Amino acid sequence: MSGVKLGVNVDHVATLREARGTLYSDPVVAALLCEYAGCDSIVIHLREDRRHIKERDVIFIKKAVKVPLNLEMSTCREIVDFACKITPDQATLVPEKRQELTTEGGLDLIKNYKKVKGVIRKLKKAGVRVSLFIDPFKKQIKAAKDLGADLIEINTGVFSLSTTPVSLRREIKKIKEAAKLGKNLGFFVAAGHGLDYENLKEIVKIKEIKELNIGHSIICRSIFIGIVPAVEEMISLIK
Numbered sequence: 001m002s003g004v005k006l007g008v009n010v011d012h013v014a015t016l017r018e019a020r021g022t023l024y025s026d027p028v029v030a031a032l033l034c035e036y037a038g039c040d041s042i043v044i045h046l047r048e049d050r051r052h053i054k055e056r057d058v059i060f061i062k063k064a065v066k067v068p069l070n071l072e073m074s075t076c077r078e079i080v081d082f083a084c085k086i087t088p089d090q091a092t093l094v095p096e097k098r099q100e101l102t103t104e105g106g107l108d109l110i111k112n113y114k115k116v117k118g119v120i121r122k123l124k125k126a127g128v129r130v131s132l133f134i135d136p137f138k139k140q141i142k143a144a145k146d147l148g149a150d151l152i153e154i155n156t157g158v159f160s161l162s163t164t165p166v167s168l169r170r171e172i173k174k175i176k177e178a179a180k181l182g183k184n185l186g187f188f189v190a191a192g193h194g195l196d197y198e199n200l201k202e203i204v205k206i207k208e209i210k211e212l213n214i215g216h217s218i219i220c221r222s223i224f225i226g227i228v229p230a231v232e233e234m235i236s237l238i239k
């Protein structure tokens with residue numbers, strides 16, 4: 001047993017719903033099934049444009065599931081206020097651009113230091129644990145420490161898009177070093193973005209990484225084999 005945890009992101013169940021403006025498919029049902037399949041947490045991203053997850057989904061998932069709820073969010077005031085009211089178990093601060101297909105890159109803690117500090121203070125005061133989604137760079141990890149984050153999530157997005165052995169090796173090295181530094185600074189280290197049933201193998205070898213947050217690949221697989229087997233298969237790969 002590796003002891004590495006799996007957080008399942010169910011955003012794209014809501015993406016399907018929003019594609020037609022229907023009441024189905026419901027991410028609340030998906031979250032319950034992922035929990036049944038054995039995941040360790042549920043991840044959802046309440047984006048500023050509400051393109052998939054809505055406030056209603058956050059409220060109902062919080063009530064329905066017993067595993068921790070990890071709410072990904074930007075530092076936008078309206079979203080922060082909502083998170084402070086709903087109090088998910090964890091908030092993961094991510095950068096957000098309207099036109100992007102998905103989260104592109106980690107949060108730049110140097111550039112946004114003051115803003116992030118204020119948001120962390122607010123969330124912690126409301127009793128919400130705060131994670132920072134950052135690129136695998138030393139200066140970002142050190143800034144996360146200075147900011148008093150509870151944990152960090154290393155962005156595996158560039159790694160997952162790497163297509164040559166050279167770039168793959170380079171990205172894995174960066175992630176490994178970042179995870180080591182994070183652990184040495186006392187962080188619980190998570191990782192995620194773009195992970196799938198294939199590329200996961202390299203990431204699970206990094207022993208400092210204790211949690212993986214995965215969405216798109218699991219939801220895509222679930223269309224063919226069902227969400228419970230899709231989550232179970234991912235768990236068995238991790239273990």
Ligand code: PXP
Binds near residue numbers: 009072191192193195
């Ligand atoms: N972690 C973070 C911080 C994310 O923003 C996302 C995407 O919402 C994920 C993990 C999951 O990424 P993917 O859907 O590519 O598995």
